[in-house]
Amino acid sequence: MRSTKKLLNMLEIDIPIVQAPMAGASSVELVAAVSNAGGLGSYGCSRLSPAEVIDLAANIRAHTNRSFNLNFFCHAPVLATAEAQAAWRARLSPYYAELGIASDGAPAPARAPFDEAMCDAVVAAAPKLASFHFGVPAERLLARVKGAGCVVASSATTVAEARRLVDLGCDIVVAQGLEAGGHRGMFLDMDIGAQVGTFALVPQVVDAVNVPVIAAGAISDARGAAAAFALGADAIQPGTAYLLCPEIKLGASHRAALASAREHVTMLTNVFTGRPARAFVNRLVREVGPMSDVAPAFPFAANAVAVLARAGETRGSGDFTSMWAGQAAALAREMGAGELTRGLVADAFARLGKLAAGAPAAGAKR
Ligand SMILES: Cc1cc2nc3c(=O)[nH]c(=O)nc-3n(C[C@H](O)[C@H](O)[C@H](O)COP(=O)(O)O)c2cc1C
Numbered sequence: 001m002r003s004t005k006k007l008l009n010m011l012e013i014d015i016p017i018v019q020a021p022m023a024g025a026s027s028v029e030l031v032a033a034v035s036n037a038g039g040l041g042s043y044g045c046s047r048l049s050p051a052e053v054i055d056l057a058a059n060i061r062a063h064t065n066r067s068f069n070l071n072f073f074c075h076a077p078v079l080a081t082a083e084a085q086a087a088w089r090a091r092l093s094p095y096y097a098e099l100g101i102a103s104d105g106a107p108a109p110a111r112a113p114f115d116e117a118m119c120d121a122v123v124a125a126a127p128k129l130a131s132f133h134f135g136v137p138a139e140r141l142l143a144r145v146k147g148a149g150c151v152v153a154s155s156a157t158t159v160a161e162a163r164r165l166v167d168l169g170c171d172i173v174v175a176q177g178l179e180a181g182g183h184r185g186m187f188l189d190m191d192i193g194a195q196v197g198t199f200a201l202v203p204q205v206v207d208a209v210n211v212p213v214i215a216a217g218a219i220s221d222a223r224g225a226a227a228a229f230a231l232g233a234d235a236i237q238p239g240t241a242y243l244l245c246p247e248i249k250l251g252a253s254h255r256a257a258l259a260s261a262r263e264h265v266t267m268l269t270n271v272f273t274g275r276p277a278r279a280f281v282n283r284l285v286r287e288v289g290p291m292s293d294v295a296p297a298f299p300f301a302a303n304a305v306a307v308l309a310r311a312g313e314t315r316g317s318g319d320f321t322s323m324w325a326g327q328a329a330a331l332a333r334e335m336g337a338g339e340l341t342r343g344l345v346a347d348a349f350a351r352l353g354k355l356a357a358g359a360p361a362a363g364a365k366r
Contacts, residue, residue, distance in 0.1 A: 007212040007234040010151050010171065011128055012067045014038030015345045016229075018174075018214055019337065020239030021071030021131060022182065022248075022324070023047050023111075028056070030247040030337050032063035037338035039345075040129060042069035046111045050121035057125035067128035074114035075134040075187075075275075080300035089304050091294045095284075095320065099311045103304060111273070111299040114141065123148040129172075131155075134275075135187035136168050143169075153214070155185025157195055162205040162213075164188060174237055175205040177217030181240045181326035183277040184268065192268050192276050192291070199231070206232035220331035222347030226355075229348060238344065240326040245337040253318025254325075257282075261329040272322035274301035280329070283319035284308070 004016040011018075019034040023044030031041030043060070045053050053070065060068050089096075089103045096103050112118075114132070119141040122130055130150040136142055146152055146169065153172035156162035162173045176185050177198025184195060196204075198217035206213050215233035219225050220241040228236045243250060243258055250258075257264050257280045268276045269290040275298035279285065284305065288294075295301040308320035335343075 002206070002232055002234055004229075004234050007172065007214075010212065011040055013040050015341065016235035017225075017341055017345050018042060018069060018129075018235055018237040019242055019341065020182075020216060020237045021045075021069060021133075022239055022242070023071070023073075025243065025248050025250055025254075025324075027247055027249050028059050028063055030242065030245060031060050031068050033245075033247050033337035034242075034341045035064045035066035035068050037341040038066075039341040040067055040069050042071055042129075042131070044071050046071070046073040046133075050117045053118065053121040054124050057127060069129035069131055070122065070125060070127040071131045071133065072114045072118060072122070072137075073111055073134055073183075074132050074137045075111075075298055077113045078297040080274075080296035084296040085300060085304070087294050088296050088301060091288065091292070092304055092308065095308050099308065099315075101307065101311045103307065111302070116141070119144050122150065126150060129153060131174070133183060133185045136165065136170060139168075155216070156205060157184055157186045157201070158189060159196075159201075159204045159208045161186070161188050162209050166209045166211055170211065172212045172214060173205060173209055174214045174216050175202045175233070177201050177215070178268075179218035179278075179327040180216050181243075181266070181278050181329070182324040183273070183275055186276070195268075198228070202228060202231040202233050218326050218328040219344075220326070220328035221333075222344060222351050224328060224331070225344050225348035226351040229352060236344070236348075239324075240329050241332050241340065241344070242337060243325065243329075244332045244334040245340060246334075247337045251313060251318070251321060251323075252316075253282075253313060253321045254280075254323040257318065257323050258325065258329055258332060261325070261332070264325075264329070266325050266327055266329065270295045270298075270301065272302060272305055274298035277322070277324060278326060280323040280325050282321065282323065 021042035021044035034041035215228035
């Protein structure tokens with residue numbers, strides 16, 4: 001096992017755990033509970049405007065004086081053609097008809113790539129950690145974020161991505177295994193068949209880079225946390241494990257799916273946004289996906305589906321709702337975020353201690 005000291009010092013936290021940023025489900029209460037417990041609370045900002053990010057940082061600081069993380073998407077801007085959008089609406093039109101609603105008027109996508117205005121907001125907000133998904137911002141923007149005193153991290157889903165992130169200036173790499181809930185952070189090889197599980201990814205990334213590594217993907221209890229530390233991770237980044245915390249914002253269908261996660265499988269699907277993400281399988285995933293050639297490029301698939309999801313939810317159905325979750329969702333437990341933060345790491349280290357104490361001496365007969 002590696003010492004977690006370097007990472008704890010960099011982030012000025014007491015416990016080697018980062019609550020995963022979760023756009024749409026994040027709350028100030030969740031960030032504060034995790035940071036006040038000694039971990040690093042995170043907020044997924046990909047759907048916020050720059051002004052909202054500045055307000056958010058002030059609001060978080062009103063609830064905690066500890067370090068926190070703000071997270072952004074930095075996908076390359078791609079334009080979905082009018083034909084692609086029309087084809088997607090045509091594919092979804094039976095559902096509009098069934099629900100008796102009109103298709104959307106294609107409002108501007110909420111998940112804008114990281115740009116100059118968002119960079120200004122991050123510089124003003126100056127979180128201890130600025131983390132990214134889908135690569136890192138342009139060199140000039142990244143330099144400004146670092147100049148504001150932020151530590152910078154991003155997700156790697158392969159060893160090649162981890163190396164690239166360090167070359168581009170990341171201080172920390174989040175090794176995101178295939179089991180993880182939410183969007184794959186992939187940005188080099190877009191073939192989902194080449195994505196790597198947490199157990200294989202973490203030790204190889206640890207060997208490949210000379211910066212701290214945070215493990216993410218299927219870490220939902222002390223057994224998974226202990227395994228991640230044993231694989232060489234400097235910290236863990238659970239997401240799904242936090243989804244049943246009372247501090248989180250979660251729709252009724254998503255909460256119900258989690259509560260019966262043993263009966264629900266997750267899959268990688270692009271039907272909700274245009275990019276592969278792990279979600280509970282529901283009707284839309286089953287009938288249109290899991291991977292659809294018709295879904296327009298990220299984030300342009302999202303608007304047309306969001307209209308269906310809203311209409312479904314008002315009828316008490318999660319048939320069209322994106323319910324991000326990782327493969328270890330059935331291990332999530334209802335408990336306060338502070339208690340979860342402290343308990344996961346303490347129990348993982350206790351478990352590792354017990355294993356070390358019970359290990360047979362070298363050369364001993366079994
Ligand atoms: C509901 C949900 C939303 C997520 N949103 C984001 C996000 O906005 N930014 C990000 O970097 N990762 C996001 N992720 C991925 C997490 O950072 C992390 O990789 C993942 O939760 C770890 O796997 P686990 O869910 O099995 O613990 C999200 C995950 C979930 C479950």
